[in-house]
Amino acid sequence: MKIALLGNPGVGKSLIFNQLTGLGVEVNRYPGSSVALETGNVCFRKDRIEVVDLPGIYSLDGNSEEETLVRSFLEEGGADAIIGVLDASKLERNLYLFTQVAEFSPRMIVVVNMADLAEREGLVLDTSALTRRLGVPVLLTAASEGRNIDRILPLALSSAMVPDLSVPYDHHIEAALRSLEKTLGTTRPKNLLALQGTGDDPLLLGAAEGIAREIEQRHMMSVRQIIATNRHNFSREIAETVISNRDGKKSFDLDSVLTRVFPGVPILCAILFLLLLSVFVIGSSMEEMIVQAFASGIIDPFNVAGFSPFIQKIGFSVLVAIEAGLGIAFPFVFTFYIGLSLLEDTGYMTRAAFLADRAMHRLGLHGEAIIPMVIGFGCTVPAVMSLRILKTRREQTIAAFLITMVPCSARTVVIAGIVAAFVGLAWAFSIYLLILVLIVLTAVILSRITPGEQFGMIVEMAPLRRPQGRLVLKKSWLRIKEFLFIAMPLLIITSIGLGLFQYFGLIDAFQELVAPVTVTLLGLPGYASTAILFGIFRKELAFETLAVLAGTANLGSVMSSVQLYTFAIVSVLFVPCISTIAVLYKQLGARIAILTSVYSVILGLLIGAIINLLIK
Amino acid sequence: MQSSLREDYLEAIQVFSEKNRHAPTIADLGTILGKGSPEVEADINELVARGEVAIAADNEVTLTARGRTISASVLKKHETLQCFLLEMLGMDALAASSEACTLEHTVSDETIDLLGEYLKKPRRVGRDIPRRGCEGPGCPSSCSPYSLLDFNEGDEVVVRCILGQSCAKRLLDLGVVPGEQVKIRRKLGNQSLVLLVKGCDVALSPEIAAAVSVERSL
Numbered sequence: 042m043k044i045a046l047l048g049n050p051g052v053g054k055s056l057i058f059n060q061l062t063g064l065g066v067e068v069n070r071y072p073g074s075s076v077a078l079e080t081g082n083v084c085f086r087k088d089r090i091e092v093v094d095l096p097g098i099y100s101l102d103g104n105s106e107e108e109t110l111v112r113s114f115l116e117e118g119g120a121d122a123i124i125g126v127l128d129a130s131k132l133e134r135n136l137y138l139f140t141q142v143a144e145f146s147p148r149m150i151v152v153v154n155m156a157d158l159a160e161r162e163g164l165v166l167d168t169s170a171l172t173r174r175l176g177v178p179v180l181l182t183a184a185s186e187g188r189n190i191d192r193i194l195p196l197a198l199s200s201a202m203v204p205d206l207s208v209p210y211d212h213h214i215e216a217a218l219r220s221l222e223k224t225l226g227t228t229r230p231k232n233l234l235a236l237q238g239t240g241d242d243p244l245l246l247g248a249a250e251g252i253a254r255e256i257e258q259r260h261m262m263s264v265r266q267i268i269a270t271n272r273h274n275f276s277r278e279i280a281e282t283v284i285s286n287r288d289g290k291k292s293f294d295l296d297s298v299l300t301r302v303f304p305g306v307p308i309l310c311a312i313l314f315l316l317l318l319s320v321f322v323i324g325s326s327m328e329e330m331i332v333q334a335f336a337s338g339i340i341d342p343f344n345v346a347g348f349s350p351f352i353q354k355i356g357f358s359v360l361v362a363i364e365a366g367l368g369i370a371f372p373f374v375f376t377f378y379i380g381l382s383l384l385e386d387t388g389y390m391t392r393a394a395f396l397a398d399r400a401m402h403r404l405g406l407h408g409e410a411i412i413p414m415v416i417g418f419g420c421t422v423p424a425v426m427s428l429r430i431l432k433t434r435r436e437q438t439i440a441a442f443l444i445t446m447v448p449c450s451a452r453t454v455v456i457a458g459i460v461a462a463f464v465g466l467a468w469a470f471s472i473y474l475l476i477l478v479l480i481v482l483t484a485v486i487l488s489r490i491t492p493g494e495q496f497g498m499i500v501e502m503a504p505l506r507r508p509q510g511r512l513v514l515k516k517s518w519l520r521i522k523e524f525l526f527i528a529m530p531l532l533i534i535t536s537i538g539l540g541l542f543q544y545f546g547l548i549d550a551f552q553e554l555v556a557p558v559t560v561t562l563l564g565l566p567g568y569a570s571t572a573i574l575f576g577i578f579r580k581e582l583a584f585e586t587l588a589v590l591a592g593t594a595n596l597g598s599v600m601s602s603v604q605l606y607t608f609a610i611v612s613v614l615f616v617p618c619i620s621t622i623a624v625l626y627k628q629l630g631a632r633i634a635i636l637t638s639v640y641s642v643i644l645g646l647l648i649g650a651i652i653n654l655l656i657k
Numbered sequence: 658m659q660s661s662l663r664e665d666y667l668e669a670i671q672v673f674s675e676k677n678r679h680a681p682t683i684a685d686l687g688t689i690l691g692k693g694s695p696e697v698e699a700d701i702n703e704l705v706a707r708g709e710v711a712i713a714a715d716n717e718v719t720l721t722a723r724g725r726t727i728s729a730s731v732l733k734k735h736e737t738l739q740c741f742l743l744e745m746l747g748m749d750a751l752a753a754s755s756e757a758c759t760l761e762h763t764v765s766d767e768t769i770d771l772l773g774e775y776l777k778k779p780r781r782v783g784r785d786i787p788r789r790g791c792e793g794p795g796c797p798s799s800c801s802p803y804s805l806l807d808f809n810e811g812d813e814v815v816v817r818c819i820l821g822q823s824c825a826k827r828l829l830d831l832g833v834v835p836g837e838q839v840k841i842r843r844k845l846g847n848q849s850l851v852l853l854v855k856g857c858d859v860a861l862s863p864e865i866a867a868a869v870s871v872e873r874s875l
Binding site: 137270296398399402 | 835846
């Protein structure tokens with residue numbers, strides 16, 4: 042048996058899913074899509090039941106990856122029963138999606154969640170009336186209190202039904218649907234989609250387009266608007282008959298503080314600063330512990346185990362890769378993910394997007410782009426993956442360039458380890474400032490030269506609520522798993538590659554080759570080139586390699602302050618790490634991956650050379 | 658009851674409800690249509706039987722979904738006709754309105770559609786009359802000249818139409834559809850705004866807000 046949760050974003054689907062399945066959740070990619078699909082198993086009366094958490098969507102008509110995924114899931118009859126999750130406090134808006142789901146005639150039940158919130162607002166829901174109107178069993182739940190969650194599975198398994206309702210569309214639309222059905226024999230849902238220009242049957246699309254144009258001329262309104270209006274009006278009518286209003290308690294509206302320029306913007310800055318600071322503080326202390334434990338517990342014993350030099354080199358490379366992966370992943374990335382999940386689950390991220398909208402416009406982006414940018418401070422890999430939320434190719438391209446420049450936690454390690462430690466804290470901050478200026482300049486130029494149209498922000502503000510510790514941890518855990526899954530294999534492979542490189546003595550040849558650039562242009566010692574090269578694999582490796590090659594951890598004694606500063610800037614700007622290039626390639630294609638990499642090489646060398654020339 | 662009278666009732670209920678934010682009582686309807694209360698009561702009972710109106714607890718007469726569909730169609734006819742008489746034939750506003758009131762009951766959907774079409778791209782006929790501005794849902798020659806950006810924080814407005822196709826989809830899904838009453842919850846100095854629509858807050862960029870054509874709600 043397989044059941045699936047379907048609903049708008051932010052209706053508490055994940056919370057219900059989490060309570061139904063507990064641990065042991067898998068994240069899968071639906072074939073042909075990059076949307077994550079969580080599935081979990083639950084044992085019910087000795088049967089194994091697979092529960093799928095479909096991505097939150099507002100509509101089934103669109104062409105976004107999420108909408109397409111859910112649509113094909115429904116078309117293929119992907120589950121034995123669908124659990125439609127609605128938000129009791131926003132029933133009318135939520136019913137809009139339900140009217141569309143009903144057109145696919147799946148066997149389903151409806152769970153009206155957030156009953157606690159609705160009660161506080163003074164809304165009273167008549168569930169038996171709603172059951173009658175929708176033609177499927179309705180269950181009122183409050184997932185945050187765990188109320189009625191245990192009744193969801195029994196109800197879904199025993200009494201799921203095909204909804205019995207259909208939207209009364211405008212008579213021109215109905216006529217069009219009938220004529221398409223008659224002439225082409227296609228189904229009603231397919232015809233409805235085709236009238237709105239969605240589908241893959243050229244014959245149907247062609248016929249529908251002609252009819253749609255006729256209807257549009259008559260109504261002075263697009264078919265989409267007509268259909269959406271019909272559905273919304275129908276949903277309103279249902280909502281009005283099943284909901285009655287009592288006086289609810291008026292609670293203090295936090296948004297009156299959070300979404301005003303003052304004090305909203307200072308609060309936003311403070312929250313982001315605190316997030317980065319705590320990641321940095323917690324991260325560096327944890328990293329030290331992990332690295333030390335790993336070195337003394339595994340690497341040192343391995344080194345004295347007496348393998349042949351070749352095996353020794355390869356084994357050592359693998360171990361170092363694992364050590365570095367863990368040393369970055371858990372202290373920095375995981376801590377960051379916890380903070381990020383907290384911000385998301387409280388609903389604050391949407392406020393941040395709103396406040397940042399105008400500033401982001403100057404960068405050729407819009408408010409929602411602040412989310413990938415913030416994630417970029419943790420790690421560039423998931424930031425690139427989150428670029429999907431931006432709707433146009435133009436925005437994705439601009440944001441991809443900027444994200445690869447945002448100092449991720451590994452680059453923070455370089456800046457802290459080299460500049461803050463040996464040159465001074467103020468100089469370390471100056472690097473951040475410099476990067477910020479470069480990001481803004483890059484964005485201003487890119488927003489002028491990148492083709493494509495600008496698209497604004499339309500974001501539903503998630504209701505503010507208290508995050509659930511367990512859910513935050515689980516979300517962070519799933520994310521870190523995904524991160525390790527992508528980054529670890531690359532780390533190990535490249536580490537072995539570098540090990541072999543050293544083993545066959547190619548390092549010196551390489552240093553000779555690029556000496557004109559390193560020594561003449563940047564004014565750095567020859568071995569710095571190797572360190573920068575290693576930085577391509579993992580940024581923080583630049584720092585570690587430099588210490589190894591310089592033969593001392595006290596870098597201040599072998600390099601001047603200017604050299605250290607230049608080195609830090611070049612390695613921070615120089616080529617996003619190999620994992621980033623891999624996700625960029627996967628997400629946006631080879632062209633963008635190559636362009637961003639080449640751009641960062643040129644930028645890194647240019648800025649390094651300028652500093653060298655100016656200060657020397 | 659004649660269908661024209663029936664439509665007049667439905668229309669009166671809708672217009673009254675939109676203006677006063679509550680539905681009319683039987684006495685209110687009597688005043689509007691110039692009839693005595695007993696007569697109105699009998700007519701309303703007939704409409705209730707047809708399932709077009711309902712009598713709410715506080716004696717207010719409200720439209721059912723069916724009633725609303727009919728009254729919306731009649732109102733559209735009224736406004737298209739009025740627009741035609743006013744703009745194209747150059748009648749004065751009051752005369753155009755009262756003339757539209759009688760014509761609206763007999764004119765066919767098809768005629769109204771064609772008339773709407775004609776108003777959009779008029780071929781000049783007869784006297785050369787300067788076009789006056791004409792607003793409203795029944796007047797397709799122009800959507801409301803105001804966008805969300807013309808209103809302030811706290812204002813309640815009714816969506817008239819959404820200009821441009823590219824951004825419309827998500828707005829439609831979130832309930833920003835023609836006829837929907839929305840409230841501007843927040844408007845920053847930089848014109849980004851938060852809209853309260855169907856009980857949900859939706860944040861919009863200025864360029865999106867500019868594409869949503871609205872009118873102040875009555």
